[in-house]
Every structure is written in C-alpha cells, then in structure tokens.
Amino acid sequence: MALLEARGVVGGYGEADILHGVDLDADAGEIVVIVGPNGAGKSTLMKAVAGLVRVRAGAIVFGGEPIADAPAERMIQRGLAYVPQERNVFPSLTVEENLALGAHARPAETGAGMARVLALFPDLAAKRRVAAGRLSGGQRQMVAIGRALMLKPRLIMLDEPSAGLSPKFCALIFERVQAIARDGVAVLMVEQNARPALAIADRGVVLAMGRNRATAPGPALLADPAIGRLFLGG
Amino acid sequence: MEQAALYLATMLTLAGIYAALALGLNLQWGLTGLMNFGGLGFVAMGAYTAALLTAPASASHLGGFGWPWWAAWPLAAFAGVALALPIGAIALRLRADYLAVATIGIAEIVRLAVRNEDWLTGGPLGVPGIPRPFEALGLPWGQVAYLALVAAVVAGLFALAQATARSPFGRALRAVRDDEEAAKAVGKNPARLRLQAFLLGAAFMGLGGAMLSAFFKFMGPEALDPVTTTFLVWVMLIAGGSGNNTGAVLGAVAVWAVWAATDWLAAQLPGELATRAAYVRLFLIGLALQVILLARPQGLIGERIGQR
Amino acid sequence: MESLANFYLIPGLVLGAIYAMSATGLSLIYGVMGFAHFAHGELLAFGAYAALVAVRGLGISPWAAIPLAIAATTPLAWAADRAFYARLRRSLPAVLLISSFATALMIRAVLYLGFGPTPLSYGTGIVPPLVWAGFRMQQRHASIILGATAAALSLHLLLSRSRAGRAMRAMADDPDLARITGVNVDAVIRLTWAVAAALAATAGVFLGIDTELQPVMGFNVLLASFAAAILGGIGRPWGSALGGLILGLAEELSSYPLLDGTPLLSPAYKTGVAFAVLVVMLIVRPQGLFRGMG
Structure with missing residues (x-):
C-alpha cells in the first residue's frame, strides 16, 4: 500500500466541486508531479490532501490512516507538510524564526531540523537573522521548503515551487527536490513548468477538468505525443 | 384617552426622527460600507444650528435669530454636511475601522x-425656548401636526433614499462597497462616491437633529447622549436590515417601541430600581x-452583511 | 522648568504609560484577529473595579490587587471571545467591530449595576511625594511608570524570545500560513486575549490609582488608545506603545502655560488632543509613524 492513497476525491470551494473523483498515489522516496491545464484542479487536489479544501466524497489515506477532512493544523504532526505557492513565508519574522516555526509542534526537534535544513540550503545560513520579507523570491522559496522539512515529514507537497524564479533558481530547486526524495521523503509537486518537472518525476499525473487523464512515469508522459499536444503546450 | 393619544403622538414623532437618522446611517453603512460611529456629532450640528436660528434672541448664547423652521432646517442639514466634508475628505480614503475611530473622535470633540x-x-x-412648528394649535393638535410634519419629512427622506439606492449612483455605491477593485476597473471613482454618500447621510442626520431640537424645544449637552443618539441608531439599522431603506425605517420604529416600552416600565419601578x-x-x-x-445578521429584512 | 517637569511631563508620562498599555493590547488583538476591539476600554474599567473589590474585601493595597484584577479580566475576555467573536470569526471585520461594541455596552452596564455612576476611589490616602533638587514626583507616579516599564519588558520577552510569542507574531503575519505550519490557532488566540486583558486590567488599576474609578473610565482611554495604535501603525505593538506615550505627553503638555500664563489649549479640550493628533496623522502618514514590525 502506498504512503498516500487518494481514491475518488470529490470536492472544491463552497458549493461548486472542482474535483470530480480523482485518484492519486505517492510512495516514500518518490517524486510525483501533477500537471494539467489551468482549472484542472491541480492545486485543489493538493489542498484537499492538506486539509484546506473540503472533501465531499472519496477517501484520502496517509500511512494507513484516513485523513480526509482532518484539520489542516494537525497535518504536520502526521508527517505531511504543505508549501503554498504564494505567501509561503512569515515576512516580518527572521529566517531562523520561520524555520523554528516549522518545528512548532515538536520544539525539541528544532536544533536537529535547523541543522538539516541549513545543510540542504547552505545559502540560508548567512541570512538567519534577516526578515524573510526582505529575501529574494528564490531564497524565500528555500525558507518555505526548509520550514516544511523541519519535522522530517514523510510527504512534502509543493505548489508550483518554481513559479516566478529565474532559470538558475528553478534548476537549483528541482535539484534540491531530488535530494529531498533521495532521503526517503515522498514529494508531491504541482508545476506549470511541466517539462523540467516531469523530467525528474517518478510518476506524472495528468489532470483535466477535475479528472485523471493519464498516469505514468514522467519521462514516459513527456515522450507521449498525445499528452504533449493536449496538455504540455505542443 | 386624550392622554394616551398624546403619548402615542410623542412616541411616533421620536420614532420618525430615529427613522431619519437610521436612513442616513443606511446610506453610509448599509449602502456604502462606511462605519460612522459619530452620529452624535452630525446630529448635534443640525440640532444646534436649527436651535440657534429659530430660538428668540438671548444673551446666554449666540443669536437666536427667530427664523421660521422651514428656513432653518435646510441649513441644519447643511451643517451636518459641513462637518462631514472635512472628515470625509480625510478619512474616507482609509480603512473602514479608521473611519470608525475618527468619527467617534470628531463626535467627542463636538x-x-x-x-x-x-x-x-x-x-x-x-x-431654551426653541419654537416647535404648529405649537400654536395647542394640545393635542399641535403635537399631532408636528408628528405629521416629521412623518412628511421622513417620507421625503425615504423616497430620496430609495431613489438613491435604485439609481446608477446607488448601484455604483454597492459596487464600491462589495468589490472596490472591480468597481475601479469599470471606471468608478470610489473615493468620490464614498464622499457623496457620506455627505448625503450626514445631511439626513443634521435634519434629524433639527427635528429633535424642535421636538424637545430645548437643546443642551445632556440632550445628546452617545448611547441614544449614535448607538441606538446602529441597533435599529442592524435589526431592521442594513442596506435596505424599508428595513431601516421598520428597525427604527420597532427598536424605538421596545426602548420606549422598557422606559415606561422602568418608570413604574420605585426610586433606586428605576435608575x-x-x-x-x-x-x-x-x-x-x-x-x-x-x-440573523441580515436583519429583519434586507441585504445580508457579507461574509468574508 | 521644574514646574514643566512636575506638573506636565510626569503626569504626561503616566497617562502615556496607561495609553501605551491599552494600545499595545488593541494592537495585538488587531494583529492576530484582524479587528478593532471596541470593548477594550471596558476590559480596562472591569480590571479597575475588580481590584476595587479586592481592595475593599481583602483590605490589600491596589498594587497588590493587580494580579487579582488580571485573574478576573482574562476570563472575561475569553468568555466574550467564546460567546461572540469566535462565532463571527469568518465575518467581515466590521461585523466583529460592531459585536465588540455591543460587548462594551454589556460590560459597562454590569459595572453600572454593580457600582453605580458615582466616581469611587481605592482610598490610598496621601503619600508624601519624592523630592529631589526641586523635582517632585508622586510615589504613585513613580510606581506606575516602573510598572509599565516592567510590563513592556515582559511583553518584549514574550514576543521575541518565547515559542508562544513567535507563534503570535506568525499569526499576525499570516493566519492561514500559521495554521498549515502547525500553529494551534485557538491557543494563540487565547494567549492574545490573556496578554491584552492583563495589560488592560493593569492599566485600569493604574488609572484608578492615579485618578478615580468610573464605569465610563475606559471609554476615554479607548479613543486615545485607538489614536495611539493608529499613530504607531496598528498591528505593531511597539509602535502603539510609543504612540501612547506621545499622546499622553501631548495631552498634558497641551495645557502648558507657555505664553504669558494662559494655557496653550483650554484644559477642557484635553481629551480632544488625541484626536487632533490622529487627524493630522491620518492626513500626513496613514501607515503610522514607524516602519517595519516595531
């Protein structure tokens, strides 16, 4: 049984459903990339897993426990971390305080977590006392991902981690994502920047109009001309 | 019997004056989303303007000038506007809660x-000695005639408020209230629209003040209490349904009826208990x-207070 | 010069300290919960009367009654939050503001019922002032300034050094992000009320010691506190504290007889000074005097 198993997820904001029965699997150490056109429900699916979107039907099982409709603030305790696309750092808090908040639920692990995160993102060490609001977009993304890693999650979800970043930072983030997965963490990513993301994906999931369209290893999806024409912009 | 009729006329007159205040607040808060917690300031401007213009000459205050009410009351409405103009020009650009604080502050300064x-x-x-229109008719007919005058003024204000709410101007106000950015995108000028609504509402309150001072035949600091002049009006509007003029009037009458009834009940209690x-x-x-x-956040009737 | 310090500067600092404590709490509530808490003045008055009950019942000094005042006011804030504000958490800030206003009326009514409208005092009697080279300072003024300084230091330590304080600042920055980061939002809200109520209750006892107790005593402080919070940039506790000090000094100094013995401004208008400052601020610098999370 996979670490994360979502089956037939139906849900959305308010009255209108955006997801109409979506399946999703992720295993430990695996990079799963969700792609699809705008409005396909990619971010909504991720938020449903994170407990931020009401799930009206279907099941989400994480590590053998059902988590659909569990409160978002308890997810981190279960080993499930979520990094939103925008507004993902506390701007008036320093880098160090941002990271420490990642271990808020289990403060005893702050020191160990901080050491791990700074080893993964050495650039942050020099910025420890700088307010996160003053960082560049790429550094902010590192703080956000680092904060999510503080308590050694079993699954980390990244909503468009490369959005708005320079190609250099994009490459760095994708390279770090692979390093995170090598540590045995399952990585779930939504990406507009589909081609480079699928290139590193163990599993690519194509969504359209709130339904699964295809699931296959990332490189295989990239090689499929039908998928390329329909969903990856030619 | 005559006593009861007189009492009823008195109560209805006050209910009508409150309806004018609630209609003014509805223009500001209900229609435009402006939090005016300083109703007292605008009422006071109108009340004192009308009082000084209509009262007989006296050494203890400016004037009076002995004007007839029909000449003084429009100026009372204008006095409310005169106070609202600088506040509006300064505070309407800012957040709703700043306006709430600023208006309370201005009311306190007034x-x-x-x-x-x-x-x-x-x-x-x-x-003292403010003449009340039609008091020469004696009781009870003078009182009834004044009630009729107040009712006519309120009917006029209601018609004006309804016309405003239904006009393109009123639609623009609601658009600005509900989504300022979208309203800007279609070429509305939110600051200007807000100011206009604020001024119109203040005029209603000024006129309400004028009717109040003539009703009491006296105006002094004790007659203007924040609880009854500002906050009771908020309760009326929210109870009746903010955003809805009919709701504002009904809320004013209903809440005033409850208020007056409890006042009467309290008066029956012996000394200490009455206070x-x-x-x-x-x-x-x-x-x-x-x-x-x-x-029932939408009030008895009317538009819902939006959810975030 | 000495009379300036004795009769204007020191009273100004005392009043400013009281405003600062009240404004800081308002600012914290605004930061964490996003609404202007109009019942804050009544929390202050409630604290002052709670201390009065302790002073009369236990025969202790009002200073010693401060912890009891805090212990009585904090549950009141929690109860108001639970009964009213928590249920309106998803509503517009304006709705919460009106609700807090209603809370204010209810608390004030309870104080009127319990203690009547006549001013009361703790009856601390007359204590000789501290005198030093022509400068005189009432002992109570010295204690209030010291007490407020201690409160400011404790708050600083709480916010900057403690895990709970960090969570509070995180909530003020971004409540949704704080939630998914695993911050217990309800716990932070409870702590915020406790801190704000403690500051308000202490300020209330200070005000009661310095002047007298009245059920409406909080209302005047509330207006000045809002002005102070806006002056300092609402949502920023330190800016608000400084704003409070500035307003307290401005109010007292406004009646200083600078020219030929007549006051700059008639003392009757003293309470209007806060608003004059506020209005000027709103025109020239609506984002507040200070930048950043001061």
Whole structure:
C-alpha cells in the first residue's frame, strides 16, 4: 500500500466541486508531479490532501490512516507538510524564526531540523537573522521548503515551487527536490513548468477538468505525443 | 384617552426622527460600507444650528435669530454636511475601522465644544425656548401636526433614499462597497462616491437633529447622549436590515417601541430600581445587538452583511 | 522648568504609560484577529473595579490587587471571545467591530449595576511625594511608570524570545500560513486575549490609582488608545506603545502655560488632543509613524 492513497476525491470551494473523483498515489522516496491545464484542479487536489479544501466524497489515506477532512493544523504532526505557492513565508519574522516555526509542534526537534535544513540550503545560513520579507523570491522559496522539512515529514507537497524564479533558481530547486526524495521523503509537486518537472518525476499525473487523464512515469508522459499536444503546450 | 393619544403622538414623532437618522446611517453603512460611529456629532450640528436660528434672541448664547423652521432646517442639514466634508475628505480614503475611530473622535470633540463654548451654545445651560412648528394649535393638535410634519419629512427622506439606492449612483455605491477593485476597473471613482454618500447621510442626520431640537424645544449637552443618539441608531439599522431603506425605517420604529416600552416600565419601578433599570436596558441593547449579529445578521429584512 | 517637569511631563508620562498599555493590547488583538476591539476600554474599567473589590474585601493595597484584577479580566475576555467573536470569526471585520461594541455596552452596564455612576476611589490616602533638587514626583507616579516599564519588558520577552510569542507574531503575519505550519490557532488566540486583558486590567488599576474609578473610565482611554495604535501603525505593538506615550505627553503638555500664563489649549479640550493628533496623522502618514514590525 502506498504512503498516500487518494481514491475518488470529490470536492472544491463552497458549493461548486472542482474535483470530480480523482485518484492519486505517492510512495516514500518518490517524486510525483501533477500537471494539467489551468482549472484542472491541480492545486485543489493538493489542498484537499492538506486539509484546506473540503472533501465531499472519496477517501484520502496517509500511512494507513484516513485523513480526509482532518484539520489542516494537525497535518504536520502526521508527517505531511504543505508549501503554498504564494505567501509561503512569515515576512516580518527572521529566517531562523520561520524555520523554528516549522518545528512548532515538536520544539525539541528544532536544533536537529535547523541543522538539516541549513545543510540542504547552505545559502540560508548567512541570512538567519534577516526578515524573510526582505529575501529574494528564490531564497524565500528555500525558507518555505526548509520550514516544511523541519519535522522530517514523510510527504512534502509543493505548489508550483518554481513559479516566478529565474532559470538558475528553478534548476537549483528541482535539484534540491531530488535530494529531498533521495532521503526517503515522498514529494508531491504541482508545476506549470511541466517539462523540467516531469523530467525528474517518478510518476506524472495528468489532470483535466477535475479528472485523471493519464498516469505514468514522467519521462514516459513527456515522450507521449498525445499528452504533449493536449496538455504540455505542443 | 386624550392622554394616551398624546403619548402615542410623542412616541411616533421620536420614532420618525430615529427613522431619519437610521436612513442616513443606511446610506453610509448599509449602502456604502462606511462605519460612522459619530452620529452624535452630525446630529448635534443640525440640532444646534436649527436651535440657534429659530430660538428668540438671548444673551446666554449666540443669536437666536427667530427664523421660521422651514428656513432653518435646510441649513441644519447643511451643517451636518459641513462637518462631514472635512472628515470625509480625510478619512474616507482609509480603512473602514479608521473611519470608525475618527468619527467617534470628531463626535467627542463636538461634544466638548458644545459643553465649553458658552458664547455659542450656552454651554451646560443649552438653548431654551426653541419654537416647535404648529405649537400654536395647542394640545393635542399641535403635537399631532408636528408628528405629521416629521412623518412628511421622513417620507421625503425615504423616497430620496430609495431613489438613491435604485439609481446608477446607488448601484455604483454597492459596487464600491462589495468589490472596490472591480468597481475601479469599470471606471468608478470610489473615493468620490464614498464622499457623496457620506455627505448625503450626514445631511439626513443634521435634519434629524433639527427635528429633535424642535421636538424637545430645548437643546443642551445632556440632550445628546452617545448611547441614544449614535448607538441606538446602529441597533435599529442592524435589526431592521442594513442596506435596505424599508428595513431601516421598520428597525427604527420597532427598536424605538421596545426602548420606549422598557422606559415606561422602568418608570413604574420605585426610586433606586428605576435608575438601575436604565443600566439593565443598556445591557439588553448590547445583548440584542449580539443576538442579531449571530442569529440573523441580515436583519429583519434586507441585504445580508457579507461574509468574508 | 521644574514646574514643566512636575506638573506636565510626569503626569504626561503616566497617562502615556496607561495609553501605551491599552494600545499595545488593541494592537495585538488587531494583529492576530484582524479587528478593532471596541470593548477594550471596558476590559480596562472591569480590571479597575475588580481590584476595587479586592481592595475593599481583602483590605490589600491596589498594587497588590493587580494580579487579582488580571485573574478576573482574562476570563472575561475569553468568555466574550467564546460567546461572540469566535462565532463571527469568518465575518467581515466590521461585523466583529460592531459585536465588540455591543460587548462594551454589556460590560459597562454590569459595572453600572454593580457600582453605580458615582466616581469611587481605592482610598490610598496621601503619600508624601519624592523630592529631589526641586523635582517632585508622586510615589504613585513613580510606581506606575516602573510598572509599565516592567510590563513592556515582559511583553518584549514574550514576543521575541518565547515559542508562544513567535507563534503570535506568525499569526499576525499570516493566519492561514500559521495554521498549515502547525500553529494551534485557538491557543494563540487565547494567549492574545490573556496578554491584552492583563495589560488592560493593569492599566485600569493604574488609572484608578492615579485618578478615580468610573464605569465610563475606559471609554476615554479607548479613543486615545485607538489614536495611539493608529499613530504607531496598528498591528505593531511597539509602535502603539510609543504612540501612547506621545499622546499622553501631548495631552498634558497641551495645557502648558507657555505664553504669558494662559494655557496653550483650554484644559477642557484635553481629551480632544488625541484626536487632533490622529487627524493630522491620518492626513500626513496613514501607515503610522514607524516602519517595519516595531
């Protein structure tokens, strides 16, 4: 049984459903990339897993426990971390305080977590006392991902981690994502920047109009001309 | 029997004056989303303007000038506007809660000025001897005629408020209230629209003040209490349904009926208990407001107060 | 010069300290919960009367009654939050503001019922002032300034050094992000009320010691506190504290007889000074005097 198993997820904001029965699997150490056109429900699916979107039907099982409709603030305790696309750092808090908040639920692990995160993102060490609001977009993304890693999650979800970043930072983030997965963490990513993301994906999931369209290893999806024409912009 | 009719006329007159205030607040808050917690300031401007213009000459305050009411009341409405203009020009660009604080502050300054500028307002002694329209008819017909006048004014204000709400101007106000960015995108000028609504509402309150001073035949600092002049009006509007003019009028009449009835009940209590009853009433206004907000935020009728 | 310090500067600092404590709490509530808490003045008055009950019942000094005042006011804030504000958490800030206003009326009514409208005092009697080279300072003024300084230091330590304080600042920055980061939002809200109520209750006792107790005593402080919070940039506790000090000094100094013995401004208008400052601020610098999370 996979670490994360979502089956037939139906849900959305308010009255209108955006997801109409979506399946999703992720295993430990695996990079799963969700792609699809705008409005396909990619971010909504991720938020449903994170407990931020009401799930009206279907099941989400994480590590053998059902988590659909569990409160978002308890997810981190279960080993499930979520990094939103925008507004993902506390701007008036320093880098160090941002990271420490990642271990808020289990403060005893702050020191160990901080050491791990700074080893993964050495650039942050020099910025420890700088307010996160003053960082560049790429550094902010590192703080956000680092904060999510503080308590050694079993699954980390990244909503468009490369959005708005320079190609250099994009490459760095994708390279770090692979390093995170090598540590045995399952990585779930939504990406507009589909081609480079699928290139590193163990599993690519194509969504359209709130339904699964295809699931296959990332490189295989990239090689499929039908998928390329329909969903990856030619 | 005549006594009861007179009492009823008195109560209805006050209910009508409150309806004018609630209609003014509805233009500001209900239609435009402007939090004016300083109703007292605008009412005071209107009340004192009308009082000084219509009262007979006196050494204890400015004037009076002995004008007829029909000449003084429009100027009373204008006095409300005159106070609203600088506040609006400054505070309407800012967040709703800043306006709430600023308007309370202005109302307090007006209250201080009324109390301390003896040469103008008579200070604590106030302005006595304000003539009430039609009082020459004697009782009870004078009272009834004044009620008819107030009712006519309120009907006019109601028609004006309805026309405003339904006009393109009113639609633009609601658009600005609900989504300022979208309204800007279609070429509305939110600052200007807000200011216009604020001024119009202040004019209603100024006129309400004029009717109040003529009704009391006296105006002094004690006649203007924040609880009854500002906050009771909020309860009326929220109970009736903010955003809805009919709701504002109904809320004013219904809440005033409850208020007056408890006042009458309290007066039947012996000495010490009667003063305490006033505090129980204060508690009950607060509680009523909470219950309405929790159980029926849209009021008796009318537009819903939006959810975030 | 000495009379300036004795009769204007020191009273100004005392009043400013009281405003600062009240404004800081308002600012914290605004930061964490996003609404202007209009019942804050009544929390202050409630604290002052709670201390009065302790002073009369136990025969202790009002200073010693401060912890009891805090212990009585904090549950009141929690109860108001639970009964009213928590249920309106998803509503517009304006709705919460009106609700807090209603709470204010209810608390004020309870104080009127319990203690009547006549001013009361703790009856601390007359204590000789501290005198030093022509400068005189009432002992109570010295204690209030010291007490407020201690409160400011404790708050600083709480916010900057403690895990709970960090969570509070995180909530003020971004409540949704705080939630998914695993911050217990309800716990932070409870702590915020406790801190704000403690500051308000202490300020209330200070005000009661310095002047007298009245059920409406909080209302005047509330207006000045809002002005102070806006002056300092609402949502920023330190800016608000400084704003409070500035307003307290401005109010007292406004009646200083600078020219030929007549006050700059008639003392009757003293309470209007806060608004004059506020209005000027709103025109020239609506984002507040200070930048950043001061």
